Amino acid sequence: MARWLHGFYSTHAAPYDYGVETLKHLCGSAPKGRLTDFRKALKVALDLMVEKGSLVSADLHPSRDVVQVVRIPSESQKRHLARRAAQSEAAQIAMNESDFNNPNFKPD
Structure with missing residues (x-):
């Protein structure tokens, strides 16, 4: 998932906030897969991307179920x-x- 996210966000000069369900759909994740499982995998992938320097920061806002990233x-x-x-x-x-x-x- 981190590889897909890297490709996805590298094409965005100024990334928008995306809903978790939208990212799940866009990345081609199994439609019948549980959203909670996807959310956990997404968080791990985002943390890895921040650790590796692909992103400056990445936040998954649970109240809005939105992913917000900052990249250079x-x-x-x-x-x-x-x-x-x-x-x-x-x-x-x-x-x-x-x-x-x-x-x-x-x-x-």
């Missing part, structure tokens, strides 16, 4: 994240400028 993105993922942030900022600026050019715009 690769150099190409860092460039992707920087481009995405710049595009988002440019879009926000363009939106704000269009508001000021709108004759019906009333600032708060």
Whole structure:
């Protein structure tokens, strides 16, 4: 499972939180397998990945049944994240400028 998780999270520049059931489904675990058994194996695999340095941290939140991981993105993922942030900022600026050019715009 650690190998699958490594492959899965290595493709995520900024990983989202995933539900335990979602990860179980995505990794192809036996559908009839008990979720409690999967959760235990998942915790062991996540701990191993943190120990080996694949992840900075990994938390399984029992109240929400969600896995939250922190990893350091690769150099190409860092460039992707920087481009995405710049595009988002440019879009926000363009939106704000269009508001000021709108004759019906009333600032708060």
